[in-house]
Amino acid sequence: MTERTHRGAGARSPGRVLFRRLFAINGLVFTVGTLVLALSPATVSSPLLLTEIPVLTIGLALMLTANAVLLRTGLAPLDALTTLMQRVDLMHPLDRLPSGGNRDLDHLIDTFNAMLDRLEAERSASAAHALAAQEGERRRIARELHDEIGQSLTVVLLNLKHVADRAPEDLREELHGVQESVRASLDEVGQVARRLRPGVLEDLGLHSALNALSADFSQGSGVPVTRRIDTDLPSLSEDVELVLYRIAQEGLTNAARHARASRVELSLTARPGGLELRISDDGRGGAIDEGAGMRGMRERALLIGARLSVVSPPGGGTDVRLTVPTGTGKAP
Template sequence: MDDRADAPGDAPSGPTGLGGSRTARSAPRPPAQALFLRLVVINGLVFAAGTLVLALSPATVSSPIMWAEVPVLVVGLAVMLTANAVLLRRSLAPLDALTALMQRVDLLRGGDRLPDGGNSDLTHLIGTFNAMLDRLEAERSASSAHALAAQEGERKRIARELHDEVGQSLTVVLLGLKRVVDRAPADLREDLQGVQETVRASLDEVRQVARRLRPGVLEDLGLHSALSALAGDLSQMSGIPVTRSVRPDLPRLGADVELVLYRIAQESLTNIARHAAATRAELSLTVEDGRLVLRIADDGRGGARQDGAGIRGMRERALLVGARLTVDSPPGEGTRVTLVIPDTANRSEPL
């Protein structure tokens, strides 16, 4: 190799030199410089066109200006300003769309992006903003995954302690009371039986809390039985009949997808029992066009305008599996929660 070819003062030659020249010429300008050049070119073209029209037209301007020449100058200036405004407005139109996206963007409602409108000077700006949203959503999803995994672990620990410690202690107390009731005199038996019923009710409540914290039925019997148990608990607790429609031949789902489906259905049914004032509810889980679709609806009062902690928690869970959650709640027409999970067959990683 000739060392002189790499000397700083030598001009590039041959294929390498030509390739380097093409690379240098095709390097993109910085976004600010490109936009500045576009504005300069637009203004220059407008002024050049105005000057050309005045030069070729029979209109003349004397010194001093005569009153008859003033309308010609005013009309020419108005035409130039109008053309300049139209061209600048069209060039800067993507900035309005970008501002609107900045105002409405919500990381819990992913997928909202600004399309490239063909304005090459703003393409880099739009692409950078969309990439920033992708990065923020990925980071939000990762942090939510860690937080929710820790939350599930804490739920399991509390449920296990409730079942193994509090539940067992209440069971021992209940058995002891049974023996005492059998031996107690008649005047105390009724009071002891009341205490016994209170302890039994407390034991049942502890078991229900533990079951809500740790869905053992989901792990033992599967998603179909877990959703049926949720619907049955709502009907028993609130008296609201729940129509269930769960497809029996669901594709194989990962533990993360099953848990997300269960928790979102649990939160939705709990909201119906607490806030909806509904007379009936519906729960369905189907496969539509290769997508898993969960729907929970009621005929209550609706009108949920802002996302509370429960709905925001559901949105965070939906992001963990790349799903999309929508909540439709028109006033007086009930609430409909829809969760759509794409590519269900490929979801097999645990939470």
């Protein structure tokens, strides 16, 4: 059974099919040329006469031209296939080469498209496992920050208050300064824990989580955020909500870290056919090279079947849009 399958695959291999096509084309051209010379009144003398040279030259030119046209037509799909190979990127799916009606090369094109489908499916599965592990590690670190470091700092803060109340007057001011430093450290630990594990997303939902994220971003960076979040959003699964939150988080981080923006707009609106998350700023733009953050956003978008577009002309700010199609965002 296996041997028969291999034989069938070999018989349909593109190399053999292409060889047979080229052999047939060249055979046809030379057969026609031979028949023309045999049936026409033209003859070739020995030695060759000068009057016969134009006849031979024209015949050779016609055969070469016919051969070139037929080969060019037959091999044209290979140029398109080569171009696709050069530009293909698994982070930008759905780039496929349609069958051009050339049955000899359609099998090669279909095989290449099937290979891209398998590679994108494998990459999507690998990215899903990696992101799931990343989220699990973030939750673990956030829990340790809150339960261990946060509680330890709280105990230190209470002990400092107790000591400051009993300390001499000349030491109280210094102890109060230490208290404020510990309190600031405790707040920073809490902010890091919230960024790692958005508890408000699990407890209060996406709307409240995006509002809290924008408020924390404005407080930490000093950049005001204009929010426009629809209140009548469709029911979303946990995975979709987490992807929307993480992409909004990364978009705001990029606006503060790279864009040097003075104003940011964040919106999540229901559109015909799906949802649209948009993060735009008035920064310097020109974000051409995609770093780890941008590739992470694209990987998350692929996990839920969404489409991510980034427009960043030099000096024109950056506009990040995530479009989630209808049906993907429904909770199970």
